[in-house]
Amino acid sequence: MLRRLVQVGARELSRPQSSTASAEKWDLYAGVLVERLPVVSKSLNPLEKQFQDLLWRVEYENSLKSDHELKHEREIVQTELIKQGKIQVDLEDAGSKQTAQDLKDAYVEELKKFQLGSRTTPDDKANRTTSTDRCLDDTLYLLVQQKLGQQEHLILPQGKREEGESMRQTAERVLRESCGQELQVLFYGNAPVGFHKYKYPRNQRTESVGAKVFFYRASLRSGQVPENLTKFEWLPKEALNGKLTNAAYAESVKKFLL
């Protein structure tokens, strides 16, 4: 793999540089797609549920009886015999002995006391889109309010590349600037995952015709965007389309969403 990359690189370096220079000048932007990965597994749909039940049933049919079940059966037979008066009740023994049924009841009681974590959170009910503690079984994507031209738009955080930076470095800087230092993310490699370009309005074109945005994927490790820094939202994929007002932009973003 590495050798192939080196080969490709060497071939490219020997290529004349004139072909890479384009006639129009474009501004280079880096955008960051920050995703909060699912915390809990997806709920099963009816078919999955049905099939899981079948698998459990087959598992039960093929299993052998456990020690606990054998003990329980033995005790049932014993009590039956005692009722019929065929054997004597051992008074000393009967008081102290814990039957299998007693044990089972105790276990069930203990399980009932234990509260599992809820798959839905208060933020789900309040529909607080600024919280990452919601839609636990879905991936959430970060949108922030940014100024493009005169208008404010809710888009993936993006920013212009400065001289001497690689696109990856730009992406990291952009995220720091627009979302604060607290947000800890893991970038997935040096290569961009998506691309979008748009032209500036004709009256605003000075040197360059438009912007080319290279998107980087990153996953949230910890932290949150400070509330006072900017307006932002964490949204699942379905809600994303409603929020991205520009159809072409939404189309470009949709191409690299999972």
Added chain:
Amino acid sequence: MSLLGAFARLSLQRSGAVAGIAVARCLHTTPILCAEPLKKKKKLDPQIVKQREDRKKKKIEKQIRRLEKNARQLKPVDELEVPLELIDEKDKRQRKLVPLTSAQLEERALLKKQWAHYKHDERVADYQIIDRLVLAQNKALAELRRESEELYQAAIDIDPQLLPVAVKGPVATPPIKDYVSPDGDYLHQSMKWEVK
């Protein structure tokens, strides 16, 4: 004296330039002159020699045999062995269930087929997503290359920070906040096996 003269002449002949100052230095002695008569070799009884060799051979053979014996003895894996009580009480432990009716069997077979279709569709959808992602990335890289070869080279560089990667998978229920897990005892159960 005449002998010394002869030697001197010999040395002159050899070196050519050197005059007869260092006549004595040109005298060489060989190791043969330092030699002394050989010691007499102690003779051993051939039978004793043979006995010794036999003993050595036997010792090595014994070691080999011991190693071979142990080589066949593998460390038992408890988890792979069926407990003896299960084998003994198999009849007692078997569940006595009502055999499935043909309708039930039919239903199960149908469900399995349905499941196969479902998983197939899911897999195809996954492949399509992967294709779409690869396509999007290739397009981004091609566009980047058109802008600047340098940036493209930086983009296809390997990111060493990605390894080792740690991923916490999705779980059935989210972790409870500030949950203090009850303490348990640590029991070391694994057996120690030694080669005898």
